[in-house]
Amino acid sequence: MKAAKHILMFFLFCVTLMACGKKEKKQNQSPSQTETKAASSETITTINLTASDAMQFNKNKIEVNAGEKVRLTLTHTGKMPKTVMGHNFVLLKKGVDLTDFGTEAATATDSEFIPNDGDDVIVHTKLIGGGESTTIEFNAPESGIYDFLCSFPGHFAIMKGKFIVK
Ligand SMILES: [Cu+2]
Structure with a gap:
């Protein structure tokens, strides 16, 4: 009877040890997982831009930090097709005049309104119609x-804004 009690005690001791061991392992794992998650969310900035049938973006100012990765999603919240109410997001290089570019772009019908083989552009999305969505990823350019x-x-008269890199 006494022996049985000892065995039982020893068994309980083992179970406790195992439980503690497991717990410790779990505790060690979770902080590193959190760190990884935090690190990746720090380096990727997500921007959700919408464009409507009313020919409007939901933002006229976008702010990011220099060097960080930007994931920009453009969503066309309207219903009109891209032949009539197509939208894209085009980020111009420094020194490129918006009106000059917009005027020239209107004639670039074979390249979804991106003229000069994209030489004036840092990055752009494809052209989308109502209900569509497109995502691009790029590194933020230098501060400016x-x-x-x-x-x-015709859209650039209204559909334009400042992309500010801090
Ligand atoms: Cu547009």
Whole structure:
């Protein structure tokens, strides 16, 4: 009877040890997982830009930090097709005049309104119609203030804004 009690005690001791061991392992794992998650969310900035049938972006100012990775999603919240109400997001290089670019872009019908083989552009999305969505990823350029626009003919008068890199 006494022996049985000892065995039982020893068994309980083992179970306790195992439980503690497991717990410790779990505790060791979770902080590193959190760190990884935090690190990746720090380096990728997500921007959700919408464009409507009313020919409007939901933002006229976008702010990011120099060197960080930007994931920009453009969503066309309207219903009109891209032949009539197409939208894109075009980020211009420094020194490129928005009106000049927008005027020239209107004639670039074979390249979804991106003229000069994209030489004036840092990055751009494809052209989308109502209900569509598109995502691009790029590294933020050096600090400064850049222009962005939709280069579909006539849209840049309203669909434009400042892309500010801090
Ligand atoms: Cu547009």
